[in-house]
Amino acid sequence: xxxxxxxxxxxxxxxxxxxxxxxxxxxxxxxxxxxxxxxxxxxxxxxxxxxxxxxxxxxxxxxxxxxxxxxxxxxxxxxxxxxxxxxxxxxxxxxxxxxxxxxxxxxxxxxxxxxxxxxxxxx
Amino acid sequence: xxxxxxxxxxxxxxxxxxxxxxxxxxxxxxxxxxxxxxxxxxxxxxxxxxxxxxxxxxxxxxxxxxxxxxxxxxxxxxxxxxxxxxxxxxxxxxxxxxxxxxxxxxxxxxxxxxxxxxxxxxxxxxxxxxxxxxxxxxxxxxxxxxxxxxxxxxxxx
Numbered sequence: 063x064x065x066x067x068x069x070x071x072x073x074x075x076x077x078x079x080x081x082x083x084x085x086x087x088x089x090x091x092x093x094x095x096x097x098x099x100x101x102x103x104x105x106x107x108x109x110x111x112x113x114x115x116x117x118x119x120x121x122x123x124x125x126x127x128x129x130x131x132x133x134x135x136x137x138x139x140x141x142x143x144x145x146x147x148x149x150x151x152x153x154x155x156x157x158x159x160x161x162x163x164x165x166x167x168x169x170x171x172x173x174x175x176x177x178x179x180x181x182x183x184x185x
Numbered sequence: 186x187x188x189x190x191x192x193x194x195x196x197x198x199x200x201x202x203x204x205x206x207x208x209x210x211x212x213x214x215x216x217x218x219x220x221x222x223x224x225x226x227x228x229x230x231x232x233x234x235x236x237x238x239x240x241x242x243x244x245x246x247x248x249x250x251x252x253x254x255x256x257x258x259x260x261x262x263x264x265x266x267x268x269x270x271x272x273x274x275x276x277x278x279x280x281x282x283x284x285x286x287x288x289x290x291x292x293x294x295x296x297x298x299x300x301x302x303x304x305x306x307x308x309x310x311x312x313x314x315x316x317x318x319x320x321x322x323x324x325x326x327x328x329x330x331x332x333x334x335x336x337x338x339x340x341x342x
Contacts (some may be wrong), residue, residue: 103198103227107205110226111219148249149241149320158243179236180249183318 068166077129082166085126087094090138095151098125100139100181127163134163142183152178198227238273239321240283251275254319258288261314265306267298271331278324285317285324293332304328 090096101109104126126137136159142151156176164171202220204320236248255273262270271291279285294300308326315323 071310073251103201106227107198107223110197111202111205113226144318147316147318147320148247149239149245152245152247152320153241153243156243176245178245178247180247180253181234182250183253 070119077167077169079127079129081122082163083127085162085166086127086136086147086159089126089156089158090140093151093154093158095142095146096155097141097143097184099125100141100179102126102139102179103135120163125159133175134171134173135175135177136163136169137177137179139179139181141181144183144185148183152180187200195224198224202227224303237286238277238283239286239319240276240277240279241320242284244281247281249319254286257314257318258290261310261341262290262292262307265303267295268307269293269301269334271334279322283321285322287327288315288323289327289329291329291331292305293334296335300330 087099091099092168102125105123123139128135138155138159140155142148157179159176160174163174199220206216206220206223218281235251237251237254238246238248240246254275258273258275259270262268268304269292271293272289274289276289277283277285278287289309290307290311292307294303307328308323311326312323315321
């Protein structure tokens, strides 16, 4: 998995992280069988920081996306229902993310590293 | 065992913590301690939810809560009359790795149940459930009977 640059204060041209993340969040939660997002690494860190610093740390859950040069990394933590086999949902997530990422980014898209974690599956 | 105790590399985790902490501008003397405390909390939380790495038939890798995989297997075992699941271990296998799973089960068997046909029924039930619900085939299903229970215990659940 690609590492996100630690001091990335300037968004590369053609890449608005919040906008792309919001678009991919809509795409992912629109896939049949996905009932919602689960806390990802950023959410876990925000929650932990809130506990340590006694602050409010709740933010809407979203698909994490970051860029290294022309390569993109996407992380999805999802809850599923049992309407479909898990692998069917995962394959559709990969397809939807690849298409919508290219549509959302103004400029070349190199490698796409998609990290999907299924947190729960319920009836 | 296929469980991942932590989902991400420590470096990746520390990178996100650094980025997050940048927004708060804490006292530099407190900053290192805060980062370490946050790191420990996230590591501990991640360790509570181990995941199993699998791969779809189209080669797309994913991770799923190990508890969910065990739950699918456990329900399939319990659906067989006279058999109750005890421990369930799912180990990714196949080529590519994770395109199939090996299942190792320990079960309790009701007294009077004939093991060989019951074991075949368990294998069929588990294989069908894994394919239908997870979409991943079972390559091997090993079953060990570790206990026998009376009929009234089964009725009690």
